[in-house]
Amino acid sequence: MPPAASDASSLSATPELTTRAGPSSLGSSFEALINTNGHRNGFGAAANGNGAARPPRSIARVDLPGTALYDDSFVDREEFVRLVIQSLRDVGYVESAAALEAESGYTMEAPEVSQFRQYILDGLWPKAEAALVRLGVHEDEGLWDAKFLISQQKYLELVEARRPTEALQVLRNELAPLDVNANHLHLLSSLIMCSEPEDLRKRARWDGALGTSRRKLLEDLHEFIPSAVMIPQRRFSALLNQARAYQRQRCIYHNAPLSTFSLYADHHCSMADFPTITTTILEVHNDEVWNIAWSHDGAFLASASKDKSAIIWRRGSTIDATAPPRDWEALLILREHPYPVGCLAWSLDDTVLLTSAEHIVKMWNAKTGTCIRTLDEHTETVTAISWLPDGTGFVTGALDRRIIIWDANGKIRDAWGPTDVRITDLAVTPNYEYLVAIGMEAAGPAPGAAGASGGGGSVAGGGAKVPHRMIVFDVQTKERKASVRMGGELTSVQTSQDSLFALINHAPNEIHLFDLRLAKSVMKYAGQTQGRHVIRSCFGGIDGNFVISGSEDAKVYTWHRESGLLLQILPGHGAGSVNSVAWNPTNERMFASCSDDHTIRIWEAPPPGVCIADSAAAEEGADAGALVGGLGLGGRGGGAPGEGVLSGKGKTRQAGGGAAGVPAGAGRS
Numbered sequence: 057m058p059p060a061a062s063d064a065s066s067l068s069a070t071p072e073l074t075t076r077a078g079p080s081s082l083g084s085s086f087e088a089l090i091n092t093n094g095h096r097n098g099f100g101a102a103a104n105g106n107g108a109a110r111p112p113r114s115i116a117r118v119d120l121p122g123t124a125l126y127d128d129s130f131v132d133r134e135e136f137v138r139l140v141i142q143s144l145r146d147v148g149y150v151e152s153a154a155a156l157e158a159e160s161g162y163t164m165e166a167p168e169v170s171q172f173r174q175y176i177l178d179g180l181w182p183k184a185e186a187a188l189v190r191l192g193v194h195e196d197e198g199l200w201d202a203k204f205l206i207s208q209q210k211y212l213e214l215v216e217a218r219r220p221t222e223a224l225q226v227l228r229n230e231l232a233p234l235d236v237n238a239n240h241l242h243l244l245s246s247l248i249m250c251s252e253p254e255d256l257r258k259r260a261r262w263d264g265a266l267g268t269s270r271r272k273l274l275e276d277l278h279e280f281i282p283s284a285v286m287i288p289q290r291r292f293s294a295l296l297n298q299a300r301a302y303q304r305q306r307c308i309y310h311n312a313p314l315s316t317f318s319l320y321a322d323h324h325c326s327m328a329d330f331p332t333i334t335t336t337i338l339e340v341h342n343d344e345v346w347n348i349a350w351s352h353d354g355a356f357l358a359s360a361s362k363d364k365s366a367i368i369w370r371r372g373s374t375i376d377a378t379a380p381p382r383d384w385e386a387l388l389i390l391r392e393h394p395y396p397v398g399c400l401a402w403s404l405d406d407t408v409l410l411t412s413a414e415h416i417v418k419m420w421n422a423k424t425g426t427c428i429r430t431l432d433e434h435t436e437t438v439t440a441i442s443w444l445p446d447g448t449g450f451v452t453g454a455l456d457r458r459i460i461i462w463d464a465n466g467k468i469r470d471a472w473g474p475t476d477v478r479i480t481d482l483a484v485t486p487n488y489e490y491l492v493a494i495g496m497e498a499a500g501p502a503p504g505a506a507g508a509s510g511g512g513g514s515v516a517g518g519g520a521k522v523p524h525r526m527i528v529f530d531v532q533t534k535e536r537k538a539s540v541r542m543g544g545e546l547t548s549v550q551t552s553q554d555s556l557f558a559l560i561n562h563a564p565n566e567i568h569l570f571d572l573r574l575a576k577s578v579m580k581y582a583g584q585t586q587g588r589h590v591i592r593s594c595f596g597g598i599d600g601n602f603v604i605s606g607s608e609d610a611k612v613y614t615w616h617r618e619s620g621l622l623l624q625i626l627p628g629h630g631a632g633s634v635n636s637v638a639w640n641p642t643n644e645r646m647f648a649s650c651s652d653d654h655t656i657r658i659w660e661a662p663p664p665g666v667c668i669a670d671s672a673a674a675e676e677g678a679d680a681g682a683l684v685g686g687l688g689l690g691g692r693g694g695g696a697p698g699e700g701v702l703s704g705k706g707k708t709r710q711a712g713g714g715a716a717g718v719p720a721g722a723g724r725s
Contacts, residue, residue: 115158135284137162143292169286176274179265181210191281198280204234209273211244213265216253223248304599308616308623311597311644331645331659334628338656340367340386345650347592347636349400354642356387356422358409359656360397366390366411368422369656384658388425393418399440403464404447412438417452419466429466434458439495440482451491453479457498459491472534474498477525480590481548484531485555490572491529492558494546496522526560528572538575548592553600561586561593567605569617581605583622584613589633596639596647604647606634612649612659629653 125131137156141164144153157163168190175184185203193199207230214223227245250256257264278288288294296319303323304310310325317323343363350357357369370387395413402409402422409422417431417438436456443450449463458473459482477495484491524546528538545563551572552559558570564587569579584591584607593605595617602623603615612626612634632652640646645661 115155117161118159119161134162138164138287139292139295142287143290146290146293165286172286173274176206176277177270179210179213179270181206188280192285193280200234202277202280204231204236205273205276207231207234208244209269212247212256212260212262212269215248215250216256216264218253220248304601305618308619308621310599310601313598329645329661330624331647331661332624332626333660333662334657335660336383336658338369338384338386338658339654340389341365341654341656343396343654344632344652345635345654345656346396346398346590347400348638348648348650348656349402350638350640350648351402351406351422352404352641353406354640354646356402356406357638357648357656358400358402359650360400360411361654362396364391364393364396364413366393366397366400366409366420368409368425388422390418390420390425390427392427399438401441401443401450403443403450408464410441410443410450412441412452414438415454415456417441431462431466433460433468436478439480440493442482442484444484445486445488451482451484453482453493453495455479455495457495459493472529476527476539480524480546483549483551483558485551485572486553487555488531489555490537490551491531492549492551492572493527493529494524494549494560496524497541526558526570528575538572540570540575547586547590550594552595559593559595559603561591561605563587563591567593567603567615569603579617579620581613581615581620581622583615583625584611585609590635591633592636594637594639596637598644602639604637604639606637606649606651608633610634610651610653612637626659628657629655 120133123133125133125136137160141153141156141162144150144156145164153164168187172184172187172191175181175187184206188199188202193202207226211223211226211231214220214226227241227248231244232241247256247260250259253264256262257267263269275289278286300314300317300323303317307323307325309327309330310323311329312325338357338359341359341361341363343361345359345361347360348357355371359367359369361367367386367390368388369384371384390409390411393411393413394416397411397413399412400409407422408428409420411418411420414437415432415434417434419428419431420426421428431452434452434454434456435458436454438452438454440453441450444461447464449461449469451459451461453459455478456473457475457478458471459475459479460468460472461470463469475493475495475498477493477497479493479495481495482491482493521543524542524544526538526540526542526546526549527536529535530537542562544566546560547563548561550559551557556572557578558572560568560570562568565582565585567581567584568577569581570576571578581603584605586608589608591606591608593603596602596604596614601617603617605613607613610627610629610631610633612624612628613622614624614626615622629649629651630653634649634651637647637649640648647659648656649659650656
């Protein structure tokens with residue numbers, strides 16, 4: 057019969073269970089461990105008053121009927137228990153793992169597996185190779201591939217230890233006979249010429265015998281050893297992560313960090329946490345606003361306009377402590393542009409802002425508004441500016457088909473060109489591996505004046521059917537890795553944070569997600585209007601799992617990145633195109649949009665407890681004031697842009713007398 061209900065073991069006992077004495081690997085230390093806090097994990101009988109440990113006892117083995125975890129389950133009980141044992145050991149509950157092994161009769165792995173693991177970690181290569189066959193690795197199931205990985209590690213360690221004679225013997229007698237790829241074998245043979253271990257590690261992309269390379273080798277060898285024999289590392293954790301990833305993909309409004317996930321319930325994000333209302337309208341520009349860019353700390357927003365100015369906006373007022381508080385202020389207005397401003401880019405430390413106007417690039421001190429330097433190396437309109445991911449400089453692209461890499465002081469470091477396209481935009485992947493450029497094929501006609509701005513305005517090419525291309529370059533070698541010809545206009549490109557994808561606006565009326573490894577479009581987002589103007593899109597949300605874009609119908613469109621599902625159509629801007637959107641890099645519940653209506657809108661999630669009107673009701677408002685006012689946020693609905701108070705916190709929205717007016721105390725360029 058099972059133990060009495062007062063004993064902790066009764067929690068899992070049923071009348072059908074039988075127990076029998078089994079070997080116990082536990083000693084008095086385990087009993088002491090579970091009694092040190094005065095009770096047994098909150099269940100069962102308390103320990104004696106003085107906290108003394110009970111005498112050691114054997115663990116009764118439990119024999120359960122069947123092999124499934126539950127009667128209605130397809131999960132194998134042995135597999136489940138072995139994974140639990142592995143997990144307990146991984147987190148340090150070694151005695152608990154041993155207790156479960158004794159009670160269940162299952163062991164995590166055979167002694168041969170533990171020996172093999174130790175052979176690899178200790179560098180006992182002959183013993184490790186001999187153990188492969190005993191672990192079930194056969195010639196037709198990767199035996200030679202596994203032996204190659206072991207011999208390669210052995211070879212690299214000999215080269216690192218400056219034992220070239222022995223390394224050559226391994227190369228000739230062990231690696232070469234395995235019929236490895238000739239190019240890879242040539243690379244390995246060249247490593248023997250490395251004069252310093254550090255040079256070897258750099259060229260081989262290998263961290264050495266004292267690094268993590270042996271553990272990495274062990275992980276690679278898991279592929280060839282049956283998983284039932286050698287359980288993959290942290291297998292339970294991997295399964296949980298897969299479940300989390302699946303739930304995240306199914307959660308179309310996912311916008312929360314992984315730390316908020318719980319194992320106790322399925323993950324679900326509410327639409328109420330998604331930015332759908334305008335909380336602030338920024339009005340100082342007196343002409344179309346073509347581009348916007350957040351600082352990396354998310355505290356500042358830069359805007360570029362057809363009125364020949366760029367503005368640095370700051371949230372919150374600290375200039376005049378006696379002034380009424382305001383959500384946003386135009387901190388600096390940068391006026392020294394001879395032409396409309398098209399492009400913007402912040403340095404990684406947010407101290408320098410780059411702007412472009414026609415063929416000119418200007419470097420600004422973002423704290424004082426002082427123009428540091430004016431660069432005029434390009435001969436046609438600069439259509440793209442991007443800081444390099446390491447912060448050492450920036451890259452510009454233009455309709456003159458040139459790509460120029462500058463250092464952080466504005467001096468030319470390198471120049472490419474002429475390229476195959478008249479560049480309309482470019483982006484560098486965060487891992488500094490690829491530069492993705494888009495543009496018109498060079499044989500096309502020169503753009504008209506309206507299309508040469510590099511910002512909003514007409515699509516470059518004046519609507520002519522000129523073929524466009526996406527070209528992927530290797531940043532280090534300048535080698536062209538891929539080139540994809542497309543029939544429609546390509547107006548903007550942004551790369552994902554994992555450096556694997558590029559988001560490209562493609563007229564008419566499409567946005568494409570390109571896989572940079574495959575050089576092909578893997579998702580298409582449709583619904584917005586784009587045919588005549590330069591429209592810029594971006595990734596959004598905490599994991600970049602939204603795609604957001606402006607549109608020529610004065611609305612903002614948002615899609616679920618994984619599925620392509622259209623989530624939101626947000627009205628609010630006045631007549632004309634919404635030219636650019638930008639998601640705040642530090643606040644996943646905020647983005648900005650700019651428009652031909654001369655304004656910039658800040659979009660945020662509604663305050664707690666506020667119900668969101670459905671999309672049909674939202675579209676009935678000619679201005680976001682109708683929506684915000686209807687939510688009780690202090691806005692005045694039904695008016696033209698510029699009439700309502702849309703702070704979202706009851707504060708007066710930012711207003712000004714056009715580009716000529718600088719808010720009190722704000723600096724001028």
